[in-house]
Amino acid sequence: MATSISAQERVSAGPAKRPRRIHWIAYLLVAPYVIYNLVFWVYPFVWGLIIAFQEWNIVSPRKEWVGLGNFQQVVTNSQFWNALWVTAKFWIVFLPAVTVASLLLALMLQRVSHFRGFYIAAYLASYTMAGVAYSVVFMLLLSGNGLINTWIWKLFHVRVPWFTDPRLAMISIAMVVVWKFVGYYGLIFLAGLNAIPRELYDAAAVDGANAWQRFLHITIPLLNPSFTVVFVFATILSYGIFTEPYLITGGGPLGSTQTFMLLIYQKTFENLEAGLGSAMAISMAALSFASTGVVRRLIEREVAL
Amino acid sequence: MIGSLVRSRKNRRHLTSVAIYAVLTAGALFWLFPFVWMFLASIKPTEEIYTRFWPTRLTLEHYRLVLQGGVALQRPFLRAFFNTLFVASVQTAAIVFIGAITGYALGRLEFRARDALFNAILYQMIFPGILFLIPTFLLVLRLNLINTYAGMIVRFLTDATGVFLFTQFFKTIPQDLIDAARMDGAGEFTIIWRIMIPLSASVTAFVAIFNFMARWDEFLWNLIVVRDYDLMTLPVLLAVFTKGEYGDYPGAQMAAATILTLPILLLFMLFRRYFEEGIVTTGLKG
Known part of the structure; x- marks a missing residue:
């Protein structure tokens, strides 16, 4: 029976095309992915949109439609705008620092020929460390009487309030995240650099361009795809900071490290305001989308190598 | 004259290269410093953690506290280690298995709605996870899976990026191999396991390692789903423990952090090449 079907198919498909008798099995193969994502992706997504228009404390069966009430609360909530400010502070420090x-x-x-593997591994290792692990490590290392402050005290007779000064706390967290991501983004840039043809540099050198001019007029513009990727990754990441402030500062001091994720976590799972939490999550996602859109718009260029 | 010019240029280049090695080495030490400090802090007496880098004597008391429990404090860290291993392994296995069969269908078979499905998966890759946190929690609550292994596991059983990578890579494998296998009577599953996966070892390794790392590292979801100490994964137990009654035991915290870090570090060192290749590929696809 199988042969008769395949023979039929072959005739209808013509000699140039591959036998098309296997279509049905593709549905079987994609079924686990599709079914799982209908249940655990599409359904929660739609439900999340609905909850945002309801007032509901998770535990009671009573839900009330409140229209745009939750979003009104988001817009007038000073903690939400504070979280945006915290995110902006993080971004302004993190993006330039990690990029440079x-x-x-x-x-x-790109210029070293020995120990390259070791160097890459050394800078990439920080990326593999679990968020909770390095958060606790830096919390102790940079605490008021921690080792770093002990050393700084010996040298300068000051102590740096890394995580206890409201002006410094988010910047310190940004520096910790820079430590984590330098190796990762470094590899993206390295791939971008390796894609630039050497002849361009040789030709420019013949024309009398010095190293700085070559960097400015060849490297920077041709590295645009890497810049775009790194900027977009860094922007998305700025909105998603949770583990570090949760563990190190708990959002303080004075709300100076209360990120969106931390705020949504507290509103939903500590205060049980599911509707408000959902409205905040949607608003944050919209802001994140808009920011990456703007970043892309501003820096992405067509590059012909 | 030209000779001396060439020589001075050579000297300068030599000097630059020495400077680069010096900067890279100093930076590498700086970058590895937290690892070294963490490990040393886990084996030195408590009073030296804040004051000294090199310990004056070594001790295993912090590991004993973490693994066996103290007089008043009993926290199941060893169990948490196996909880993490179990949850992350099941999730990674599902992600690789489902990713490979879905990628094979999308990359090599023709069926209606294929392009639509592929586009949907591309969209999934850029959707912020925060949109799913609350409703998925409510779903798991409704399914009565709060405070269970299933509740932790069920959140991450597929990975859109993994499917994308499998699809793209499977497209590059020669059709002749598949045709020959079919001629020999191989079914689709045999083709996937005997041809596609072995020929895509680097992609499979990357998807497996990257996802295992992310699942091992998972914090927020496991934090909200699990309440019992016996079910907690390492990151959750370490966090609860640091913010709670073990706040005054920095040595124990560092011992737990070392236990949390070492397996992934080892995995990373063993499969570094795949890991680096994977980052470059995903970075380029961005």
Whole structure:
């Protein structure tokens, strides 16, 4: 029976096309993915949209439609705008710092011929450390009487309030995240650098361009795809910071590290305001989308190599 | 004259190269410093953690406290280790298995709605996870899976990026191999396991390692789903423990952090090449 079907198919499909008798099995193969994602992706997504228009404390069966009430609360909630400010502070420190550091790393890695594997591993190891693990490590290392402050005290007779000064706390967290991501973004830049043809540099050198001019007029513009990827990754990441402030500062001091994720976590799972939490999550996702859109718009260029 | 010019250029290049090695080495030490400090803090007496880098004597008391429990404090860290291993392994196995069969169908078979499905998966890759946190929690609550292994596991059983990578890579495998296998009577599953996966070892390894790492590291979801100490994964137990009654035991915290870090570090060192290749590929696809 199988042969008769395949023979039929072959005739209808013509000699140029492959036998098309196997269509049905594709549905079987994609079924687990599709069914799982209908239940645990599409359904929660729709439900999340609905909850955002309801007032509900999770535990009681009573739900009340409140229209745009939750979103009104989001817009007038000072904690929400504070979270946006915290995210902006993080972004303003994190993005330039991580970009410069990982680009420098990539430029240096490109020039070394020995121990390259070791160097890449050394800078990438931080990316593999669990968020909870390095958060606790930095919390102790940078605490008021921690080792780093002990050393700084010996040298300068001051102590740096890394996580206890409201002006400094989010910046310190941003630096910790820079530590985590330099190797990762460095590899993205390294791949971008390796994709730039050497002849361009040789030709420019013949024309009398010095190293700085070559960097400015060849490397930077041709590295645009890598810049775009790193900027977009860094922007998305800025909205998703949770583990570090949860463990190190708990959102303080004075709300200076209360990120969106921390705020949504507290509203939903500590205060049990599921509707407000959902409305905040949707608003945050919209802001994140808009920010990445703007970043892309501002820096992405067509590059022809 | 030209000779001396060339020589001075060579010297300068030599100097630059020495400087680069020096900066890279200093930076690498700086980057590895938290690892070294964490490990040393886990084996030195408590009073030296804040004051000294090198310990004056070594001790295993912190590991004993974490693994066997103290007089008043009993926390199941060893159990948490196996909880994490179990949850992350089941999730990774599902992600690789489902990813491979879905990627095979999308990359190599023709069926209606294939392009629509592929586009949907591309969209999934850029959707912020925060949109799913609350409703998925409510779903798991409704399914009565709060405070269970299933509740933790069920959140991450597929990975859109993994499917994307499998699809793209499977497209590059020569059709002749598949045709020959079919001629020999191989079914689709045999083709996937005997041809596609072995020929895509680097992609499979990357999807497996990357997801295992992320699942091992998972914090927020497991934090909200599990209440019992016996069910907690390492990150959750370490966090609860640090914010709670073990706040005054930095040595024990560092011992637990070391236990949390070492398996992934080992995995990373063993499969570094796949890991690096994977980052570059996903970075390029961005």
